Amino acid sequence: MASQAVLRSIHLKSICSSCSLRELCLPIGLSPRDMEALEGLVHQRRTCRRGEHLYRAGVPFQSLFAIRSGFFKTYVIYEDGREQVTGFSMMGEMMGLDGISADTHSCNALALEDSEICEVPFAKLEELSRDLPSLQHHLHKMMSREIVRDHGVMLLLGSMRAEERLAAFLLNLSQRFQARGYSPDSFHLRMTREEIGSYLGLKLETVSRLFSKFHEDGLINVQNKYIEIKDLAGLRHLVGEQARPT
């Protein structure tokens, strides 16, 4: 028992420097000293089981969460109960940036599969980033990247047709899996058709029909949640080439 506790503490101490995601969540070129300071900051490594909320809208904001493994959806709920999925997050991505604004989480984060996350107390991160310019700048870039990403979703929702939206969605997933060393051509969707639909501003039936159509057209293979991209160029061509004749 005692040895287990020791092992865990050793493990905790070294997570950042040995983490395969460090180039995603940490600034490059951090000195060993700085790395150590940062590791002291990540005070908790937790798991979050499928179906559990990592945080909910309205609860006090304390920490950011770096995803070590697993998959999440974030969503907002409007007064009348409408749910809008605002994003899907995977390993190496940071969640919770929206909470800084009002010291309260403004959206909900739900694990779509068993996940491991690193909790980063934000006050401490701010403090440390005052001493580490590269960390400071990295944080700013992460927040800015989130803004840019959201603008992309606005473009998708505001001016793309259903086909284009789903194609763009698949291409985005493919690209993110690839960046993490997984196959860009075949992957399991972690979310339901309804969740995809919510994200893309479509109904689940429309999403399902489009998957079938893409399959018929030889662009992809679909077998329930398992996707195989057969014609990347074809998907790319679909996005952008089919503007409505405004």
Next chain:
Amino acid sequence: MASQAVLRSIHLKSICSSCSLRELCLPIGLSPRDMEALEGLVHQRRTCRRGEHLYRAGVPFQSLFAIRSGFFKTYVIYEDGREQVTGFSMMGEMMGLDGISADTHSCNALALEDSEICEVPFAKLEELSRDLPSLQHHLHKMMSREIVRDHGVMLLLGSMRAEERLAAFLLNLSQRFQARGYSPDSFHLRMTREEIGSYLGLKLETVSRLFSKFHEDGLINVQNKYIEIKDLAGLRHLVGEQARPT
């Protein structure tokens, strides 16, 4: 001539502490000393005439821009030329946060009326915010607020009906004018029906028809770009009460 230059330099020196927008773009409770440091940083106050771009997507990112007066739209253009308006900005708001992500502006900012802006070199702002925790936190809140705002637009685009979108848009404008000491009940729209439509994911004809409908229903008066809100509660009721029977 010489006296003019002196006057301008005096004016420049005191802009922040005397600016009526300081509670919008600066952290509260900044000491006079800190305020002075901040003022040294805002090295340029510029004007931007109606129809001019403040910045364009693709140009190197150097500075944030605080709007002192005027009105802007920001928009992204997709490869095939589709344009999506991502937001409208007015006095006291900060633009350009999206540029931090890739050291390049990712959207275009166009003045919809003659405007005055304060240019804030971002590298210097980062530097100063290392010494001023309240400034640092303020910057983080601004970025986070932008993310939250974008999530709101995603909700609007992804799950609201046309009527609700336009009502939400008018309510948002009204609230922002009020926060700046202007009438929340009557204002001039600075943007065209087409720009509103782009922002809301609707065609300009739909926007026009909805304005007419709101007028007939006694919710607003419209006379071209001049809007009078007659029934705030009615508009509020429209948003959220009309979910599609999903």
Next chain:
DNA sequence: CAATCTATTTGATATAGATCAAGATTCATG
């Protein structure tokens, strides 16, 4: 201030995607 250009309104019609419905498949649980 006439001329021209741009923005807006309104009507008629078309259509992409929603809705409704019924099976079929997959998944979770005792």
Next chain:
DNA sequence: CATGAATCTTGATCTATATCAAATAGATTG
């Protein structure tokens, strides 16, 4: 591994909003 609950697929139909079109109003310019 059987059984009920989710989830997904597919078809038929409906509707909100787009599209097309034309007239009007407002803004800009020489």
